[in-house]
Amino acid sequence: MPELPEVETTRRGIEPHIDQQRVSDVRVRQPMLRWAVPSNLTELLVGEQVRAVRRRGKYVLVNFEAGDLLIHLGMSGSLRVLPQETLPAKHDHVDIVFETGMMIRLTDPRRFGAVLWQPSGEVHKLLASLGPEPLTDAFDVEHLAKACKGRSQAIKLLIMNAHVVVGVGNIYANEALFRAGIDPRRAAGKVSKQRLARLVEEIKAVLDYAIKRGGTTLRDFLASDGKPGYFAQELLVYGRAGEPCKSCSKALKEIRLGQRSTVFCTHCQR
DNA sequence: CTAAGGACCTGTCGGC
DNA sequence: TGCCGACAGGTCCTTA
Incomplete structure (x- = not known):
């Protein structure tokens, strides 16, 4: 969960x-x-x-x-x-x-x-040896650019590495890369600094938004189901393989990266 | 050092 | 209905 x-x-x-x-x-x-x-x-x-x-x-x-x-x-x-x-x-x-x-x-x-x-x-x-918290100023483009430098690993795997930045799991890695317009397969070392800056922003934005959504069910935390509202989110790509991109309508593609489901738009993400 | 893959464990779902 | 494989929100550890 x-x-x-x-x-x-x-x-x-x-x-x-x-x-x-x-x-x-x-x-x-x-x-x-x-x-x-x-x-x-x-x-x-x-x-x-x-x-x-x-x-x-x-x-x-x-x-x-x-x-x-x-x-x-x-x-x-x-x-x-x-x-x-x-x-x-x-x-x-x-x-x-x-x-x-x-x-x-x-x-x-x-x-x-x-x-x-x-x-x-x-x-x-x-x-x-954990990386910085994504919602603090310690996670900025300088930090991410340094972590990406010289790395051939896919950018998605890199941002999911807790030694680079904590807390970015599979769902939000997919979402943040879509929002930033970056192909999840792209080598981390080949993403421009400008686009890394955008990625930092989108990671912060999507996590912040999700926490606010989670917060809406806090009052029910004592309920027996014990599941804060998480599924209710409007995810743009995760779980939407084959469905139309919300930006360009092209069918979203699904691949495996690091044995994890990776969904993205081949038109909007480069 | 990096990168890739296996490992841990249970439940669920789709296909035959 | 039952069986089997694939997959699920994580991440450490081993191997090359």
Whole structure:
């Protein structure tokens, strides 16, 4: 499910329910996610108070005095806020229970997600070499141009690389490249600086727009379906292979890049 | 260093 | 109805 907008929507959804609250219990029913959930998670967390709920790329970071709980949703994960007595279903792997009687519950059928611990003062290996946040000034054309220089890799794969910039997943990589008029197959090193500047703008615009859309369903975050409005978006290319380009009406083409579905307009994107 | 491909896991959908 | 392959919002790791 999640690209950056949905992770941010999730962060905003859980924050008001757990910020400043104290952990009373931890339940791990399935420790084998992408990496093993730390076996001492209960000892680490019980009694600790949440000081902030942050996001870095697609990781949700729950900050405590002793460190940060890192949660990644992988391909199929979601977090919900539920009463602590809610019975678990098949793929409900981890519950973090608070003294309020509410809990956050991680559900993840494919188990590509992760729950990890980062002790205070340390930076987890997985976070250590991440690129800048796309919605900050640190992500600008200078940064992207430097990352592209001399690279023969397709521009789409490059912008999906979290070491270049975090949070650009398959859907928004397709969307941003369409909006910028750039062929996703083009070698990163052969995109002009002017067009990279446009790409930076479009990545920011599409992510910002999607977060605003995600926000429209925040009030329903406690609902049992737990799925912020994401599908409802008006995507211009993703999932529209064979359908007419919204700009020129030519049928959109679908190819595979890095084993990922890539949809674009051969007329509008060069 | 770069680039390409496999790997992890479950659910769903289309075709036969 | 059942079986089988392909595919799905991520990304690390191995290999060349």
